[in-house]
Amino acid sequence: MKLLIPGPVTTHPSVRAAMAEDYAPWDNDFRAIYARVYRRLLPIAGGAPDRHAVLPLQGCGHFAVEAAIRTFVPKGAKLLLPMTGAYADRAARLAEEAGRTVVRLPVPARTRTSVEAVTAALEADPAIGHVALVYSETGSGIIHDVPAIAAAVGRLGRRVLVDAVSAFGILPFDISALDMVDAISFTSNKGLEALPGMSFTVAPIERLDACRGNAGSWSLDLSDVYDHQSGAATPGARRNTRSVPGAARFTPPAQVVAALDVALDRYEAVGQAGRLARYTANMRTFYDGIVALGLTPCLPAHVQGPIIVNVAAPADPAWDLQRFVDGLKARGFLISNFYNTPEPSFRVGCIGAIEPADMAAAVRAMDAVLRDMGIKERAGTPS
Incomplete structure (x- = not known):
């Protein structure tokens, strides 16, 4: 059966075969796989090991998108959201239910988000601190020029969150060249051609340090994810005995991680x-x-x-x-x-x-x- 859907996608037999082994998530051998996976994901986003972190979460892409909103946008703060389709609608709901104020920017059907419209909206409301952008709107099939929009947002001194759930690994992106981007979120599935079950965010380390306490959720706090996987001793951070470099905070879908490791072999070949x-x-x-x-x-x-x-x-x-x-x-x-x-x-x-x-x-x-x-x-x- 060929899956011609936005995800889960059809996977290669070698990727599916990697699911067949049992793993102990806290075993040192599995920790090495886990750490290797997020090291391999970093360059796909254009990240630098000394400046950026790959932050894993259990769950689908919506988990990573919500975690990015909660971590980087303070509660009650304004978030500009171009309304590009079904997935922008979902981002708006995630933000509003997290207590953030969404400013909706209408985008005509069957058109790309306009740099000029985003710029005008930000100039009209200096209180807007962040813009959330959907790179590939899977409701319609339109690709928006996220790098160009992000650059324009940065020139106005605002910050950007990118939903790249169906775009990551397919469309070009270089977070090192876009200092205004707080987060790019994606999944183990879609363009990476692995199995669903894990989501990820790439974010600047200095922004993770600056945004502690925003999330209002331990599970969705990307600063806490970073502290845990780096083994950092952060004052006031919640620790547990498994907090060592390369370890997951909570039980991960270990077989999904192993399959992603194999899928990245195939990705890196092309x-x-x-x-x-x-x-x-x-x-x-x-x-x-x-x-x-x-x-x-x-x-x-x-x-x-x-x-x-x-x-x-x-x-x-x-x-x-x-x-x-x-x-x-x-x-x-x-x-x-x-x-x-x-x-x-x-x-x-x-x-x-x-x-x-x-x-x-x-x-x-x-x-x-x-x-x-x-x-x-x-x-x-x-x-």
């Missing part, structure tokens, strides 16, 4: 540029294929990103999303079975251990299922 090139080829094969079938992509080609393609639901009375999903599944492809755009659309992931040939086969399968369903009007209304 690097960010190689992974982006394959995913771009996947996307182009699929995008051109569905256009040829008479289906309607939700995004015009010039703003379509390489990670997710959303396709407008056919404007035919016989259309039924679950029936379409079931028909594809019977042919070896699984897509999401729900809508998350204003107009109904189905989304297809172009990431994971898949190739352009897989995407071409998926297009043929979609054609067959549409014929089986009796869909005559394949065009739809883009969201």
Whole structure:
């Protein structure tokens, strides 16, 4: 079965095989694996060992995003959030439920976040201290120019949080060149092609030191994560007897960590540029294929990103999303079975251990299922 969803993604057999061994999380041999993984993640973000830390958390990407908001944005402080789609909506909820004040910046559908609009919003409200940016909006498939926006935010003396959950390892990012970035958050899955279950944040060490006490949550306090894994003796920090360099604070999904270690072998063999090139080829094969079938992509080609393609639901009375999903599944492809755009659309992931040939086969399968369903009007209304 090929998973054509934003995540979990299809994984390589060698990655899945790494899950087959039992591990003791506090054993010294496993601690070495754990420490090696976050050392290998640091350069993917452009981090420097003396300036930045990789901060692991158990859980999905939302855990890392919420932890970054709680750690770096003081309670009650203002956070500007360009409303780019479903994942920006989720970030707004995480921030508001954590007691932060969200200033929503409307972003027109099917467009990228404007540097000028962000700059104008910050100039209009000097009380806004942070901007939260979604790099790859998996609700729509749009990629936003986060490095350029972050640079503009920094010129105004504000700070930036980056949700790179579906972008990390695929799209270029250099935290060492962007001093205004407090955090870039991502997961073990998605572009790294490992299993879900761990999330990570890369952050400047000096900012972790400056932001102690903001989180209001021991579990989601990234400063505490750093203290623990570094073995630092920080006044007032909560310690436990397992606080030694390379150790997890709480029981990690050890098999997921081991699988990520193997997935990073595969990643390092091609690097960010190689992974982006394959995913771009996947996307182009699929995008051109569905256009040829008479289906309607939700995004015009010039703003379509390489990670997710959303396709407008056919404007035919016989259309039924679950029936379409079931028909594809019977042919070896699984897509999401729900809508998350204003107009109904189905989304297809172009990431994971898949190739352009897989995407071409998926297009043929979609054609067959549409014929089986009796869909005559394949065009739809883009969201």
